[in-house]
Amino acid sequence: MSEVVKKFMYVNRRAPYGTIYAWESLEVVLIGAAFDQDVSLLFMDDGVFQLTKGQDTTGIGMKNFSPTYRTLGDYEVKSIYVDGDSLAARGLTQDDLIQVAWEDWESGEEKENIVEVVDVARIKELTEESDVIFSF
Amino acid sequence: MSILHTINKSPFERNSLDACLKFATAGASVLLIEDGVYAVLKGTSAEAQIKGALGNLTVHVLGPDLKARGFSEERVIEGVKVVDYAGFVDLAAENDKVQAWL
Numbered sequence: 727m728s729e730v731v732k733k734f735m736y737v738n739r740r741a742p743y744g745t746i747y748a749w750e751s752l753e754v755v756l757i758g759a760a761f762d763q764d765v766s767l768l769f770m771d772d773g774v775f776q777l778t779k780g781q782d783t784t785g786i787g788m789k790n791f792s793p794t795y796r797t798l799g800d801y802e803v804k805s806i807y808v809d810g811d812s813l814a815a816r817g818l819t820q821d822d823l824i825q826v827a828w829e830d831w832e833s834g835e836e837k838e839n840i841v842e843v844v845d846v847a848r849i850k851e852l853t854e855e856s857d858v859i860f861s862f
Numbered sequence: 863m864s865i866l867h868t869i870n871k872s873p874f875e876r877n878s879l880d881a882c883l884k885f886a887t888a889g890a891s892v893l894l895i896e897d898g899v900y901a902v903l904k905g906t907s908a909e910a911q912i913k914g915a916l917g918n919l920t921v922h923v924l925g926p927d928l929k930a931r932g933f934s935e936e937r938v939i940e941g942v943k944v945v946d947y948a949g950f951v952d953l954a955a956e957n958d959k960v961q962a963w964l
Contacts, residue, residue: 741872743930744897772872775900778932785926785946792932816874817905822932 732857733764738773740862742791743783748776749791751862756794759801767798768852770809773862774816777808777823777841792824799828799840807852810843866891866957869898870964873908878963883911888918891953893945895924899931902942909939916941924950 736755740747758765769777776795783790798806806826813819825839844852853859867886873879879901886892892915894901901908902923915921916939925935925944935944945953954960 741875741897741900741931743927744870744872772875772897772900775931780934781930781932783930786930788930790930815907816900817903817909817937 731762731764733766733855734758734858734860735852735856736765736767736860736862738767738769738776738862739771741772741775742781743786743788747862748773749789751860752791752794754860754862755798755803756801759803762802765803766805766807766852766856767803768807768809768849770812770849772812772816774808774812774818774823777806778818779822779824796824796826799826799837804828804840806841807844807849808841809849810845813843863959864890864957866893866953866960868893868895868960868962869901870896870962872897873901873911874906879908879911882961882963883915883919886915886919891920891922891957893922893924893950893953895927895950899923899927899933902938903933904937904939912939912942922949922953 736751738751742748781790781792820843823841826841828837828840867882867890869878869882871878902912921942922945923942925946938944
């Protein structure tokens with residue numbers, strides 16, 4: 727295992743189901759968990775639709791992968807950021823989004839929900855602080 | 863000649879909705895499917911455009927695609943008709959042709 731811990735940020739800008747981007751991003755995040763890095767996810771533009779509550783794909787014959795987001799806290803994902811402007815433009819608020827719990831197995835530290843709505847200034851900071859950015 | 867226009871792209875990412883509404887003639891039917899369904903949600907930046915279109919077009923949305931994305935019918939703009947797959951078939955059959963805005 728690498729000694730150097732880098733800050734990885736996954737930027738998600740596509741809606742789920744219409745294209746494969748959202749699902750592919752999730753797969754990479756889950757695989758990447760094996761590398762013990764500092765991982766955060768950012769959802770902006772149509773990517774915010776990936777986190778909506780109550781997705782039910784029985785009618786379209788596709789796998790509903792939204793429950794998987796709720797397990798990300800167990801896959802080394804420490805933070806999930808959502809662009810507030812993108813939510814507002816789509817008539818959404820944080821209440822429309824799923825919650826993701828997080829727990830550090832070593833320290834026992836817990837967070838009920840790591841999904842955080844942020845503004846443009848904060849997104850700029852997060853981008854600057856990242857060592858590696860993956861775009862989907 | 864009556865035309866059914868289908869739109870399967872998000873109005874926030876592509877201009878399929880803009881193009882369709884610009885060229886659709888009065889009385890035509892529009893059906894939002896796949897990522898196109900986001901256009902008919904209340905409170906979005908596309909709401910005024912859909913409300914404007916309802917004046918001379920009939921607008922439909924595919925229910926299973928809405929449900930897959932976590933939205934109930936209550937979130938849909940008044941005047942937009944929610945249809946199922948059978949309704950999609952009916953629309954295709956009732957109209958003389960289908961124009962898909964990809």
